[in-house]
Amino acid sequence: MYKAKLFFWLFLGVGLAVPAFARDIKNNNCIVCHADQWEQMKESIHARHQITCDRCHGGDPAQEDMEAAKAPGTDFVAVPDKKQTAERCGQCHADVEAMNFYGLPTDQLARYKTSAHGKLLFDHGDEHGAVCTDCHGYHDVVAVMDPQSPVYPLNLPATCNRCHGDKAVMAPYKHPTDIFEKYKKSVHGVALFEKGDLSVANCVKCHGSHGAMPPGVKEIGATCGKCHINEKRYFLEGPHAQASQDGYFSECASCHDYHDIQRPDTNLYNTACLNCHSEGDEAFKRGQKIKEMIDSSSRALSDAGELVKQAAMEGIFVDEETAALEEARTNVLEMAPRQHSLSVENIGELYGKATALTQEIQNGVRTKRQSLRWRKIALVPLWIFIFLMVVVLRKKYDQLKGKEHE
């Protein structure tokens, strides 16, 4: 009985206990008047971690009297300006100890001050420079990887476009305002918006987030090379690497452009090369040779693939050919990054392997088809044998029947 009572009071106690979070909100008297702001904030990441109004706006939320809550000395700011916003966010977000348990980096404010946005704001006093709240939101700020966040990868390009697509805002800086439209149609934009690939390059993957800057001619290779590792590696082995080092050539953008990057194909050898080379020169011819090898092996791979598919439909076992096809595909796919070395020998090695394998596939299927034809021909004597057996058995039957009658 005693135990039952104890359980009852413990259960009641747990049920009626006010959680720490609720207690804090109870002491936050700001929301008595600013209930509408609280409505926006209550689902935010800050509210969930008991970060109340005073952390950004100052004041004393424990005071029930409005005047006392906003009294001088309470550091109260009704609407922080952009500089104050950056610094107030930085009070926590640049505090190593405070951020330690949330696993968040603490260099955002320092990075921000090096960014084009931060320099506009801090160095030039230009309030057009985007600050934390312009991208993350303010009362309703949520975690970056929350799909509702304006900086969630799928939402980020549109968030940047709020300013970068606004002609009036961009006019003083002579920035183009069609970047978002170009990006949407690019290979990266299509991967993001149509295929939902969140890992694909978006604004911050190339420009940085808090330290956002346009990459210069020399930095663009490092930017693209973060994802396109092998392309970068082979590019550095090629003849354009030095030109790029000298600042005459923008590693990736010179051929692939930047915001409206399209899925590249070998036609680039007919167009991009001519931006610097003329049709007759050795470098152009080298490019054409590489193009021919890539095109030829891609065609051979495609033909071999069709052949294997057709053979499988004919009922031929094509295990060996399927395995050879995988190997040939590897060689052809490997040509894509390797072509950045612009080495005929390098591509020639893969071309040789791919050609040999596709040839092997064709020979294999041809031999198996031949074998199948012979097997079908071999059926003819078998059928003749069965027919003859039926005839002689019938004869034997007749003989035995005749003998019986005798």
Next chain:
Amino acid sequence: MNERDRNNAAEHPSCCRAREKTVSRRDFIDLFIKGGLLVTLAGMVLPALNYIWPVTRRGPGAGGLQEVGKLDDIPVWGFKKVTLAGSALILLRTPNEVKAFSAICTHLGCIVDWDGPKRQITCPCHAGVFDLNGRVVSGPPPKPLPEHAVKVIDGKIFVTV
């Protein structure tokens, strides 16, 4: 030709010519039937022998296991690529076990390699990297490499197809 036939042939030469012909045809039919039955029997026995005798020569054995090589073929921290059921597999030997993964990169389907010094599986096409358990470490592959169960019996490596 028996004794009675020979006597008949001596008495009625024309009649026995025909009879001789009839007997010869009968023998031929008998012979054909015997031969045909022998061929039919062989046709039934050969596949049975083929089934009984080289049981692991082709196709998966018991429990879908397929022999892919000998343990001694692969040094510790070494690898071997094999083709099984039309697809490439990569076998890795650690000090404790042999692991088998599909060698087809989950990004675009290139055949992966083993980077011995780094003890990682790498894709030569787009620099995808997988760990010893086939999990993606870095690069564009969206999924881990599918793993196949491995058994080592009497120094021979068997992989579940």
